[in-house]
């Protein structure tokens with residue numbers, strides 16, 4: 610993939626005032642390093658999967674050093690999407706934390722992301738859930754809550770649909786800088802649901 614050519618065009622959009630800021634998505638550290646080696650305008654943000662089971666600590670630190678805002682998509686684990694499942698919302702540990710704080714699991718997830726300093730993109734088509742998702746201020750998670758979340762096993766959505774033997778990234782590990790993590794949705798389920806969506 611011609612990353613340099615694409616980024617130069619993004620920079621041109623910024624210079625012409627067509628975009629107030631330009632950023633990237635699903636970039637791990639290596640790809641960001643490569644981009645920063647030629648970018649005249651660094652990306653303002655990097656949008657990646659972040660939730661209590663996909664914590665992105667290394668990437669967050671890297672982005673912070675480089676002045677790139679980490680932006681969390683699927684903060685609730687992307688339940689209902691083809692590439693994930695309900696394991697975050699069904700987590701007994703998160704349910705217990707939610708009960709202890711008198712909040713919902715969704716609020717715990719979004720508050721946790723917010724406390725990491727990331728910006729959050731939670732999606733809902735339901736007005737009461739949108740209101741619930743905004744109600745994450747005026748309270749905080751305790752050190753013990755943070756410790757419990759840090760101890761959760763890490764996983765991420767199923768990204769098989771983004772890789773192909775003839776594409777720029779041939780395996781999911783390559784897409785994520787060689788870091789192998791279990792996928793929250795099985796390959797078969799992921800493809801079946803994508804077919805249904807199409």
Ligand SMILES: NC(=O)c1ccc[n+]([C@@H]2O[C@H](COP(=O)([O-])OP(=O)(O)OC[C@H]3O[C@@H](n4cnc5c(N)ncnc54)[C@H](OP(=O)(O)O)[C@@H]3O)[C@@H](O)[C@H]2O)c1
Pocket residue numbers: 634635656657681682683684685686687688689690713715716730731732733734735738739741742
């Ligand atoms: N850049 C990328 O590659 C990328 C990848 C994935 C997603 N994204 C973006 O990130 C945003 C969010 O990600 P996402 O939709 O994958 O996952 P998410 O925000 O983690 O979860 C969304 C799901 O949770 C449900 N939900 C929302 N609030 C809830 C609550 N309070 N309680 C229970 N369920 C709740 C929603 O259903 P209802 O609508 O019925 O409430 C929806 O099914 C989207 O706008 C998406 O476009 C970007």
